[in-house]
Each structure stands twice: as C-alpha cells, then as structure tokens.
Amino acid sequence: MDPLHQFQINPLFQIVLGGYDVSFTNSALFMVVAVALIYALLVVGMANKSMVPGRLQSLAEVSYEFVAGLVRDNAGHDAKPYFPFVFSIFMFVLIGNMIGMIPYTFTFTSHIIVTFALAATVFVFVTILALLKHGLHFFSFFMPHGAPVALAPILIPIEVISYVMRPVSLSIRLFANMMAGHTMLKVFAGFTVLMISGLGALGFVTGLVPLAINVALTGFEFLVAFLQAYVFSILTCLYIRDALELH
Amino acid sequence: MPNLLAKGRLARWSGVAGVSLVTLTTMAGTVLAAAAEHAPDAAHGGEHASGGLPQLNPANFPTQIFWLALTFGVLYYLMSKKALPRVAEVLEARQERISRDLAKAAQLKEEAEAVLAQVEKSLAGARAEALTLIGQASAEIEANNQARQAALNADLSARLTAAEASIASAKEQAIANVRIASADIARDIASRLAGIDVDSAQAEAAVAAVIEERR
Numbered sequence: 162m163d164p165l166h167q168f169q170i171n172p173l174f175q176i177v178l179g180g181y182d183v184s185f186t187n188s189a190l191f192m193v194v195a196v197a198l199i200y201a202l203l204v205v206g207m208a209n210k211s212m213v214p215g216r217l218q219s220l221a222e223v224s225y226e227f228v229a230g231l232v233r234d235n236a237g238h239d240a241k242p243y244f245p246f247v248f249s250i251f252m253f254v255l256i257g258n259m260i261g262m263i264p265y266t267f268t269f270t271s272h273i274i275v276t277f278a279l280a281a282t283v284f285v286f287v288t289i290l291a292l293l294k295h296g297l298h299f300f301s302f303f304m305p306h307g308a309p310v311a312l313a314p315i316l317i318p319i320e321v322i323s324y325v326m327r328p329v330s331l332s333i334r335l336f337a338n339m340m341a342g343h344t345m346l347k348v349f350a351g352f353t354v355l356m357i358s359g360l361g362a363l364g365f366v367t368g369l370v371p372l373a374i375n376v377a378l379t380g381f382e383f384l385v386a387f388l389q390a391y392v393f394s395i396l397t398c399l400y401i402r403d404a405l406e407l408h
Numbered sequence: 409m410p411n412l413l414a415k416g417r418l419a420r421w422s423g424v425a426g427v428s429l430v431t432l433t434t435m436a437g438t439v440l441a442a443a444a445e446h447a448p449d450a451a452h453g454g455e456h457a458s459g460g461l462p463q464l465n466p467a468n469f470p471t472q473i474f475w476l477a478l479t480f481g482v483l484y485y486l487m488s489k490k491a492l493p494r495v496a497e498v499l500e501a502r503q504e505r506i507s508r509d510l511a512k513a514a515q516l517k518e519e520a521e522a523v524l525a526q527v528e529k530s531l532a533g534a535r536a537e538a539l540t541l542i543g544q545a546s547a548e549i550e551a552n553n554q555a556r557q558a559a560l561n562a563d564l565s566a567r568l569t570a571a572e573a574s575i576a577s578a579k580e581q582a583i584a585n586v587r588i589a590s591a592d593i594a595r596d597i598a599s600r601l602a603g604i605d606v607d608s609a610q611a612e613a614a615v616a617a618v619i620e621e622r623r
Contacts, residue, residue, distance in 0.1 A: 189475035
C-alpha cells in the first residue's frame with residue numbers, strides 16, 4: 162500500500178567492487194532492458210535495410226530523424242558530431258520512462274541519483290566541449306556581451322551559479338516529474354483498494370471514481386514520459402549550442 | 409543527413425563522452441562514499457523500507473551510478489558505432505535513390521516535351537502545306553471556271569450574231585419578196601383596171617418609192 166514502495170531498490174545479485182556495493186538491482190535490470198530494447202529496435206528494425214520501410218524500420222527511422230531534427234534545430238549544424246550522444250540520452254530517458262508505465266516494472270528515471278548522474282554527464286560533456294573548442298575564452302561566457310563592466314561583480318556570480326545549477330534543474334525536473342506521476346498513480350489506485358476493503362459492496366461503486374481518475378492519469382503519464390525525455394534532450398541540445406557558440 | 413556520423417569526428421567525440429562519464433562516476437563515487445560514511449543510519453535504512461524516500465538513501469547511490477555509467481556507456485557505444493551509422497546509411501541510400509529517380513523523371517519529362525514540340529512542329533508544317541494545296545486547288549478551279557465561262561460567253565455571242573445575221577437576211581429576203589409580189593400585184597391591178605401594161609422594172613421602182621415614203 163505504500164505509494165513509495167515502487168521506488169525501492171532491491172538487489173538481485175550481490176556485487177561488491179573496490180569496497181563499493183554495486184549490486185545488480187531491479188533498477189540496473191531495467192537499465193539493461195532499456196539498452197537492449199533500444200538496440201533491438203534499431204538493429205532488428207534496420208535489419209532489412211528496405212527502401213520502403215516496414216513498421217519497425219519506420220519506428221527506428223522516425224526516432225533517428227526526430228532526434229536529428231532536434232539536434233539540427235536546437236544545437237545548430239555544427240552539432241552533428243554530438244548527435245549520437247543526444248540520441249543516446251533521448252532514447253535512454255524515453256525508454257526508461259516508458260518502461261516505467263508497465264505495471265511491476267521499475268522506473269529508473271524516478272531516482273534523483275540516476276537523473277543527476279545523467280544531467281551531470283551532460284554538464285561535464287558540454288563543459289569539456291566548450292573548453293576544447295574555445296580554450297580559456299570559454300570563461301567569457303560568464304560575462305554577457307554589452308553589459309557594463311561595473312556590473313561584472315554581480316553578473317559573473319549570477320552567470321556562474323546559473324551555469325552550475327544546470328545539471329541540478331535538469332535532473333530534478335525529470336526525477337520530480339517521474340516520481341510525482343508514479344506516486345499519484347499509486348495513491349489513486351490505493352484509494353480504490355481502500356474503498357473496496359472499507360465500504361464493501363458500496364466500495365465497488367465509489368471505487369470506480371479514483372479508478373477513472375487513474376485511467377486519465379495513466380494517459381497523462383504517457384505524455385509526461387515522452388515530454389520529459391524531449392525536454393531533457395532539448396536542453397542538452399541548447400547546452401551544446403551554448404558550448405559551441407558561447408552566445 | 410549526410411556526414412552526420414563522419415568517422416574521425418565521431419571517434420574523437422566518443423572519447424569526450426567517455427571521459428565525461430568516467431570523470432563523473434569517479435567524482436560522484438568519492439562524494440557519495442563520503443556521504444554514506446556520514447549517514448550510517450540512512451545507509452542501512454534501505455533494508456527496512458521505512459526510512460523515507462528510497463531515492464534519498466545514499467546506500468543505493470554507488471550501484472545506481474555504476475550501472476547507469478555501464479549501461480549508458482554501452483548504449484552510447486552501440487548507438488554511435490553500430491546502430492546509427494546503419495540508419496544513416498539506409499536514409500542516405502533512400503535519399504540518393506529519390507533524387508536519382510527525380511532527376512531521371514525530369515530528364516524523361518524533358519525528352520517528352522522535346523518530342524511533343526517536334527510533333528507540334530510537324531503538325532504545323534502539315535497544316536501549312538495543306539493550306540497552300542487548298543489555295544492552289546481553288547485558284548485552279550477558279551481559273552478553269554473563268555476560262556469555261558469566257559468560252560461559253562464567246563460561243564453564245566457568236567451564235568447570237570449568226571442568228572441576228574440570218575434574221576436580217578431573212579428579213580431582207582422577205583422584204584425583197586414582198587416588193588416583187590407588190591410590183592406584180594400592182595402591174596396586175598394596173599392592167600386589169602386601166603388596161604395599162606406596166607413593165608416590171610417600172611412597177612418595182614414605184615413600189616420601192618412607196619415603201620420609202622411610208623417608212
């Protein structure tokens with residue numbers, strides 16, 4: 162009945178590496194499942210290499226072209242080499258979110274440490290990219306063009322903080338959305354169960370109300386699952402653009 | 409989407425992504441190990457399921473980060489090296505095929521238009537030729553008609569003249585006959601009534617005089 166029980170990490174195999182507990186957990190299992198699904202979609206889908214694509218090939222091509230368009234529109238044409246990175250991010254988050262919509266699975270994107278590690282990977286990637294591309298000139302990013310020099314003591318700390326906060330906002334947005342949605346589904350489902358056990362026959366009737374809400378919420382959650390993957394990748398693209406162009 | 413996965417750049421940026429992930433994992437691991445040491449209660453709380461949000465239990469952090477880095481790293485490798493180049497290849501081949509077909513269609517259209525122009529040109533030539541032939545024929549017919557008309561007219565006027573001549577000679581003849589008959593009648597009358605024998609020349613002169621007088 163605990164709506165947070167679904168977020169519990171359960172080790173499946175005990176593994177200890179260098180003093181750290183890195184057991185293969187339910188969360189790890191579904192990360193592996195997500196990677197396998199994505200790879201299967203692209204490899205099985207593109208197996209025929211048909212000139213006129215079938216269903217699975219269309220799906221693979223649509224996902225490719227969707228992310229390619231995303232990168233082109235938001236990160237610019239110079240961002241082509243980073244397309245596989247954005248594609249991996251998008252598919253990993255999307256499939257992670259979507260797997261979570263299946264009952265009895267585990268939503269690894271509802272864990273702040275996972276989303277934070279992903280967001281921080283983006284952050285480190287983008288920062289290294291900017292440093293490689295622009296060298297020390299990168300630090301001019303923190304002083305907006307045309308701003309009076311007198312404002313520098315205020316502007317630079319603000320810019321630095323907003324830059325450093327990027328992975329935080331990026332990760333919390335995804336984590337909070339996924340966790341809140343899944344908790345809400347569980348809470349409403351719990352209402353139905355409570356009504357049936359508490360009100361007996363009447364409970365079967367009144368229990369339909371939270372059930373109906375849950376049906377609507379499930380549809381809404383599918384939207385959120387897609388939207389959050391989209392937002393995560395779009396922001397990744399925008400950060401890449403910032404790194405390439407420095408405003 | 410040509411060159412989306414150009415080989416050299418891809419390898420370089422795979423390196424950057426890998427370095428990012430490894431750096432991050434190391435950093436996070438260090439921080440989290442420290443955090444876990446300072447929160448021994450939370451570290452064991454996960455087992456009891458009563459220690460608040462499972463997400464905030466630092467005991468889970470190393471395994472989560474480890475498996476995320478592993479799976480995402482594998483995913484990135486598979487996508488950039490295996491899966492995406494294959495998709496790009498198919499999309500490029502299709503694009504190539506489409507543009508080749510379009511070019512071929514344009515060429516065929518051009519050829520068809522050239523043939524059409526040829527046909528129209530020869531059609532116009534034939535039409536012009538037909539028009540001149542019709543013009544020639546009608547001029548010929550016109551000339552023919554005029555010739556025949558003229559011949560007919562000449563024939564008719566010749567016949568008219570001949571008829572008029574024969575009518576005139578008949579009239580002369582008739583008049584002459586009338587004179588002779590009148591002279592005979594006049595001689596006869598004169599001989600019977602007056603008993604005078606008038607010779608025929610005299611009678612004819614007299615008749616002629618009378619006719620001249622009455623005319």
